[in-house]
Amino acid sequence: MQANERQLLPLEVAPLTSTFFARLRGQDLLRSRLVYIASSPVRVARTPRLAAQTDGDHIFKLVWQLRGGALMTQGGQTIRLAPGKMTIYRLSSPYQLHTHGDYRALMLKVDLADMPEWRRLAERCEGLAIPVDAAAHAALAALRVQLRWGSDPSIGQVEDAALELVFGSFWRYQREQLYNAPMPSERLTKARRVVLERLADTLLAPEDLAYALNMSVRGLYDEFRRYRMTPPAAFIRELRLEQCYLALLDATPQRRSITHIALEHGFSDGAHFARVFRKRYGVSPGDLRARGKQLG
Incomplete structure (x- = not known):
């Protein structure tokens, strides 16, 4: 998967079928990097060595699961991603992703160093499989358009609006979890x-x-x-x-x-x-x- 390092951060990649294929399409926005990926089943890993290359612990990746499924493990926690779910995780922490089926996902790499309020929300939602609500779905649609339009003059406005919608979804999810999240006893x-x-x-x-x-x-x-x-x-x-x-x-x-x-x-x-x-x-x-x- 030679396109990997051009579109994504370096990863260790292990195809799980003899007829492996992968297609990636990326677009630089103003403060983030957008990548659409389609692949046959694969296991990828961001090893401790690769994670250590990340420039700080304020860089996150937001993932919308579009088709197929995946198991993601980070920090000893495993989550199952299915269509209609999204997650966010920190790139400075090692992780493994094991995909299955006809895998499709949209990924947004974003630096939250200058956005402490959004970073806090990202940390609270880190490593969770979160339902895609109407706002997050609208953000997904707006970002997918950018892959077709390329460097449009309005790209900054679209990016800002999409991030506002996503973090609004995170806020509503956290408000619900504060009351309903399982407790140990x-x-x-x-x-x-x-x-x-x-x-x-x-x-x-x-x-x-x-x-x-x-x-x-x-x-x-x-x-x-x-x-x-x-x-x-x-x-x-x-x-x-x-x-x-x-x-x-x-x-x-x-x-x-x-x-x-x-x-x-x-x-x-x-x-x-x-x-x-x-x-x-x-x-x-x-x-x-x-x-x-x-x-x-």
């Missing part, structure tokens, strides 16, 4: 529900979680340690921040002020909230809110 599921129901309670503490779960404080800490979770206090703080993060990206017309969002999620001091938020996400609440306007 029923007690931890209930603990999450208690925290989410009492986000505005600035006095909420591990002792309150233990009481709600009908267990001792020591038993509560043991439960979190058993499943290698962060300690209860950090768990509460993380859920507060996650909810604030999603609220700041919310593009609905009825907007609340940043101070209001901080208060209703249990932060009693706006300046403290801004410091903690920036430390956690690498972006200020105000800058993230500006990105939320674009997502809307």
Whole structure:
């Protein structure tokens, strides 16, 4: 697959059939690289040596699965990709991709070094098989057109619009997962529900979680340690921040002020909230809110 290094980053390629074929078509956009790939079954690997050549850990690849299927393994986690699914992953981490059937995919390599708010969303969705919703489907259609039109003067506008649509999809997916993602145990599921129901309670503490779960404080800490979770206090703080993060990206017309969002999620001091938020996400609440306007 000699076209591999021209269109994609270097990979180790092992065809899985005697009649192997691959067809790649690529297009440079303003801040990303777009590639359409069609191939017979193949196993590809970005080895540790090849991954180490990536210029930083802020370069990601977004993949829309169009036809056929694939198993992707990265960081000890394996996901199954089928038509109607998409995923995003970091190119500085080694991975393996094992395709089957009549494989078709559209891939977008994008550098998020100067987009900390989008990078955070990419990290949250990294290595997940995410359903392609209407917005992500529209982004896919817009990008596929670029492969036919080539270097069109409007390419930057199309690229920006497509990325806004995709990251809007990621935001909606994460908002849903915050409430519904599986937890390691029923007690931890209930603990999450208690925290989410009492986000505005600035006095909420591990002792309150233990009481709600009908267990001792020591038993509560043991439960979190058993499943290698962060300690209860950090768990509460993380859920507060996650909810604030999603609220700041919310593009609905009825907007609340940043101070209001901080208060209703249990932060009693706006300046403290801004410091903690920036430390956690690498972006200020105000800058993230500006990105939320674009997502809307």
